[in-house]
Amino acid sequence: MATNAVAVIEIIAREAKCSPEDIALNTGLNELGIDSLKAIIILSELEDLLGIEIPNEIIGSINTVGDIVTKLDELQRISDTE
Amino acid sequence: MTRRVVVTGLGSISGLGATVADFWSSLSAGRSAIGPLADIAKGTKIAVGAVVPNFNPEQFFSSEQLPLLDRFSQFAVIASREALADAGLAIGDDAVIRAAAIIGTGCGGKQTDEETYVRLYKEHKDRAHPLTIPKGMPSAAASMVSMHLGISGPAFSVTSACASGAHAVVQGHMMIQSGLVDVALVGGADAPFTYGLLKAWEALRVVSNDTCRPFCKDRTGMVLGEGAGMLVLESEEHAIRRGARVYAELAGCGMSSDAGHITRPSVDGIARTMHSALENAGLAPDAVDYVNAHGTATLANDPAETAALHRVFGSHAKALSVSSTKSMHGHALGASSALELVATVLALHNNLVPPTANFTEPGEGCDLDYVPNQAREQQVDVAISNSFAFGGLNVVLAIKSFPQASS
Secondary structure (H helix, E strand, C coil), X not given: CCHHHHHHHHHHHHHHCCCHHHCCCCCECXXXXXXXXXXXXXXXXXXXXXXXXXXXXXXXXXCEHHHHHHHHHHHXXXXXXX | CCCCEEEEEEXXXXXXXXXXXXXXXXXXXXXXXXXXXCHXXXXXXXXXXXXXXXXXXXXXXXXXXXXXXXXXXXXHHHHHHHHHHHCCCCCCCHHHHCCEEEEECCCCCHHHHHHHHHHHHHCCCCCCCCCHHHHHCCCXXXXXXXXXXXXXXXXXXXXXXXXXXXXXXXXXXXHHHHCCCCEEEEEEEECCCCHHHHHHHHHHCCECCCCCCCCECCCCCECEECEEEEEEEEEHHHHHXXXXXXXXXXXXXXXXXXXXXXXXXXHHHHHHHHHHHXXXXXXXXXXXXXXXXXXXXCCCHHHHHHHHHHHHHHHHHHHCEEEXXXXXXXXXXHHHHHHHHHHHHHHHHHCEECCECCCCCECCCCCCCCCECCCEECCCCEEEEEEEECCCEEEEEEEECCXXXXX
8 A cells, every 4th residue: 555545544543543454545534533623633643744735725625534645645746746 | 670781882902903993994894904914923824814903012001011911911901991981981980990890812811921931942941931920811801901990890801712702791791680780891802913823723724824705605714813892881770870872782692502512613502592692682583683793714614604594583594684794803712702792783883784805705505695895784773793612602692772762
């Protein structure tokens, strides 16, 4: 699995207090009890870990674990090409 | 029967200026105080805010007084002085000596606290400033108002984040109703433009970098403001006896808590609070002309507040004028609900509804008349002011016109 996916799953598992094995890319954040506030905490940890800036606007468009991974990949592609 | 409570004095300082005249001339012109934050927000991602323009504390206080006054206390005292004078009362009057002073604040003396933390954590100094406690405590504003205005009745601060000022108003209302005091100076004050607080708001991801566009499709969050709003409340009997000018009757208050989520608003909670304010005021929903909305322009608030308005007002909802003046004075946290009550009282007094500024097109789930961009001349006999704080602490205040003829 790509590094971003591993990092995202690890951080979500910690916040959702479950094992990373219980989380797949198509797992819904709702199923894991990740509400908007927990999502903000996760994004903040990811910013720290990956050294990137995640815009506020993505909060409205992330429903699954995979959505976060896709957004991160996109953001890193953009910063790589800059 | 409980005593009726009337509003006889108004004071405000905000991004719109240091007086009620400044405040109202901007609100009625739809002029927003929101602008770029210069040095104050350096090192943060917060780009815009509503800061008190050209504020020089030395214009208001002597060099003897200033060392004890955090910025939020300065705002509280300045707005209190104005409200008292506007009510035709003066320091030393018996009515003022016996009055209550209740000030809502969401943050307290953060600037003072942070200056001390910089000394300790950053500069590794060994000593805090000796005035850190008396200047920074959340009740400092209440103490300063009491000391500066010679108020010797009950004085304290209340805190409930964005509803603090409104909760303070309710305290004054209840004290007057019960006969505990005849006069109460009530409102809220906050000064949230400090580095630590701005970083904390940045991390919560609810602050817009554009502007405050309540109820709009392209809204991107709230915008912080600062200042104080203060009102003189009085028993009807006391006001009439001294021949005071009455702006409005504070007819009723509703309070509730969501017992739910720490940041997400609840339609049930909002609706329950509006319903209880109307019931407390003895008003039918279809008597209401104007709603000064909580209207933060966050993704969560605006559709929830709109849904609650539909639930409480039914078919009358579409006939309401609903506006969020936060689009102009910003979200001044603990001061906001008090500033908004001042705006609501002035709307009723002047029969002019301030607009929702920065309005583009309505957002999903936002289908009411938000008085976009231009103030509206209309008869306002009954109005409510909504405040819903983080943590689900809700207040709605209901005012109605007061027939001066009865005096």
